[in-house]
Amino acid sequence: MDAESWDARYAEQAHVWSAEPSPVRRGDLLRPARWHALDVATGEGRHAIWFASRGWTVTAVDFSGEAIRKARALQEAHAPGTAGRIEWVRADVVAEPPRPRAYDAVAIVYLQLPALQRRRVLRAGADALAPGGTLLVVGHDSTNLTEGVGGPQNPAVLFTADDVAQDLAGSGVSILRAERASRPVGDDGAAALDAVVVARRA
Template sequence: MSDTPATAPAAAFWEARYRDTDRVWSGRPNELLVREASDLDPGTALDLGCGEGADAVWLASRGWRVTGVDISGTALERAAGHAADAGVGDRVSWERHELGRSFPEGSFDLVSAHYLQSPVELDQPAVLRAAARAVAPGGTLLLVLHAGWPSWQTEPPFDAVFPTLDGVLAELALPDAGWTVETKETVRRPSTSPEGVEGYREDHVWRLRRA
């Protein structure tokens, strides 16, 4: 695992988030990754904000060579362990970056970023533009972002500005001649509060192919 040191407060926030519990995420790949990437031919993939590695492990199990990136060293250690347990440790490399301040080198056939949204400092537009630049010719950019709070969230825990479908494309500023939008939609999925209140949450998904 390579390590580009991250700075406070973002690094401290996320490191504490992972250290305070044995598991933060479900361990299953994101449903929209499975939906959007299952028909892609395996190549090289970059998983931005990989967390505990479920998406990277899923991609590696399907033949991709994956670079997983996260701000938390604890998350990356867990991710490496999960990859080894799944028998794909040799197909995944791990890099620690505070996206917006540093970014992995190279180009990739798939660049995937799910839920790069944070209650602490994150220059999301700059990170997404860097993600687009990292897509190799003929490759795919897959972005998934929350469109709003869950329906049961009556008191948001912090102020947040959520993206729009057209707004993110405008921020990417991609040349029309160089990219094809293959997916641009809002997906509603079931969501249950910690207290058991049933509801839903909406996510935006973009899949774009570079010429």
């Protein structure tokens, strides 16, 4: 989908995504030296706001202007104490890579792209890490189609933790965690399956 399509999707309902951050993300917050995070494809800003509410300075990027507008509104309504901690940037994360060695943490959460684009974004995210910085990648796992619930139904944009590890090979980061994780959705015991990778630059 292009930026205009995502603008339309974000505009047609109050919230496309939950206002709460992905639960698999919370346990992966490390203690960087400068506390500057990059949230790639921020969407409605839930993860950027979560970082900022814990004292981080955040650069949050998305190519949808409507998503950025809603993210600003969410921050103002639910996290006014984070004012000034988030820089909202409209940019295409595939075409416009972030500054190298600039961030203590880079989060790429539920950015579902075809393999070549995914690899480009992941490697750019790894390159954006400062020494000692942490990269967190979370996405709908390929097995979610047959074993989980929800998420994109196009297998071309799904991936596994092994796919991410292969994408990052030779990028200068070490894989700390690469696994499939179950994420509860709803109250009926149903679960979605995510690929989760944590990597760190030496």
